[in-house]
Amino acid sequence: MTTTYRIAVIPGDGTGLEVVNEGRKALSAAAGRFGFALEMTDFDYGGDRYLRTGEVLPETAVADLQAFDAIFLGAIGHPDVKPGILEKGILLSLRFALDQYINLRPVRLYPGVDTPLKDKTPDDIDYVVIRENSGGIYTGTGGISMKGTPHEVAVQSMVYNRFQVERCLRYAFEYTRKFGKKARGKGDANTLGLVGKTNVLTYVFDLWERAFHEIGERDYPDVKREYYHVDATCMWMVKSPEWFDVLVTSNMFGDIITDLGAETQGGMGIAAGGNINPEGVSMFEPIGGSAPKYTGKNIINPLASICAAAMMLETLGETEAAAAIEDGVKWVTGNKIKSMAAGRMGYSTSEVGDLVVEHILKG
Ligand code: IPM
Ligand code: MN
Numbered sequence: 001m002t003t004t005y006r007i008a009v010i011p012g013d014g015t016g017l018e019v020v021n022e023g024r025k026a027l028s029a030a031a032g033r034f035g036f037a038l039e040m041t042d043f044d045y046g047g048d049r050y051l052r053t054g055e056v057l058p059e060t061a062v063a064d065l066q067a068f069d070a071i072f073l074g075a076i077g078h079p080d081v082k083p084g085i086l087e088k089g090i091l092l093s094l095r096f097a098l099d100q101y102i103n104l105r106p107v108r109l110y111p112g113v114d115t116p117l118k119d120k121t122p123d124d125i126d127y128v129v130i131r132e133n134s135g136g137i138y139t140g141t142g143g144i145s146m147k148g149t150p151h152e153v154a155v156q157s158m159v160y161n162r163f164q165v166e167r168c169l170r171y172a173f174e175y176t177r178k179f180g181k182k183a184r185g186k187g188d189a190n191t192l193g194l195v196g197k198t199n200v201l202t203y204v205f206d207l208w209e210r211a212f213h214e215i216g217e218r219d220y221p222d223v224k225r226e227y228y229h230v231d232a233t234c235m236w237m238v239k240s241p242e243w244f245d246v247l248v249t250s251n252m253f254g255d256i257i258t259d260l261g262a263e264t265q266g267g268m269g270i271a272a273g274g275n276i277n278p279e280g281v282s283m284f285e286p287i288g289g290s291a292p293k294y295t296g297k298n299i300i301n302p303l304a305s306i307c308a309a310a311m312m313l314e315t316l317g318e319t320e321a322a323a324a325i326e327d328g329v330k331w332v333t334g335n336k337i338k339s340m341a342a343g344r345m346g347y348s349t350s351e352v353g354d355l356v357v358e359h360i361l362k363g
Contacts, residue, residue: 007068007072015290018298022306023309046090056086075286094275103276104274105262109121123242126241127244136158140159192248230256238260270301273311332355
């Protein structure tokens with residue numbers, strides 16, 4: 001019997017729909033070639049819906065989405081809606097409600113893609129950031145008092161409990177064991193680097209660091225452990241990205257360093273991420289935003305969305321199909337498109353999607 005995966009699609013705002021459509025094309029081509037089926041259902045969550053109804057997410061959203069095998073997201077962010085409302089109300093709400101406690105963000109330079117890092121090649125820029133996705137400053141308590149007066153006080157605290165830290169670290173160790181550089185035949189060790197700030201944030205990162213070494217020593221002695229301060233990490237991401245294998249870090253640090261990482265891999269046109277609940281429903285998205293100024297012009301780069309589609313299939317266990325999509329992307333970056341930037345690819349959005357499909361089908 002054919003396996004059918006039920007996918008919830010949230011095109012969202014701006015160019016979200018255009019890039020999601022190219023992702024769907026790649027998914028359908030891969031499904032056809034590798035013999036599984038996809039049933040895709042669209043949800044209209046986003047700025048337009050909010051402006052029309054005043055509702056960010058309907059009450060049933062989380063329960064509705066829980067019935068799917070995965071979620072495929074375009075972009076969230078609307079020029080007529082105050083910043084924060086949709087990002088917090090849709091993207092962050094779903095991450096938290098669906099307990100997607102891992103944000104998996106590969107930093108991978110594909111062939112033919114320009115990197116701002118001088119003399120670095122796809123061999124050098126090839127690591128993964130595992131960002132804790134359910135806690136830290138993002139969910140810590142806070143508030144503001146005496147607002148608008150010279151004495152106003154604002155607090156937003158970084159809060160982590162042992163449970164959140166441990167489950168994230170365990171995922172990271174397992175991932176490193178399976179996909180680290182040794183496992184991929186690219187080095188003589190699988191190395192997990194903890195990125196923190198133990199010299200200043202002496203409570204939170206002390207907890208992270210102790211848990212890291214305890215779990216590693218006891219359960220993952222085969223995985224090499226390293227620790228880096230987050231500021232130094234930024235330096236090395238630019239200077240010597242080849243040092244990195246798998247990095248694990250807190251929510252806020254992960255948010256920041258993955259934008260830097262994305263830029264080194266050719267920018268938002270190509271960077272994808274997965275919000276993962278290893279025991280539940282995961283959500284895959286291009287890292288870039290909704291790019292209102294390019295909306296509807298058929299010029300946005302859909303490769304990040306197509307890469308997100310590949311990550312989704314990988315997570316669903318369709319490894320070969322995922323690899324076929326990734327190969328298609330590499331073929332397009334290596335042989336076809338001139339630039340990753342919107343409007344400068346030498347092809348339209350849908351033509352880039354067609355090229356990837358062409359390669360998936362011919363294998
Ligand atoms: C990201 C984004 C989000 C985040 C915003 C839009 C809430 O920057 O996915 O990295 O901070 O996590
Ligand atoms: Mn971000």
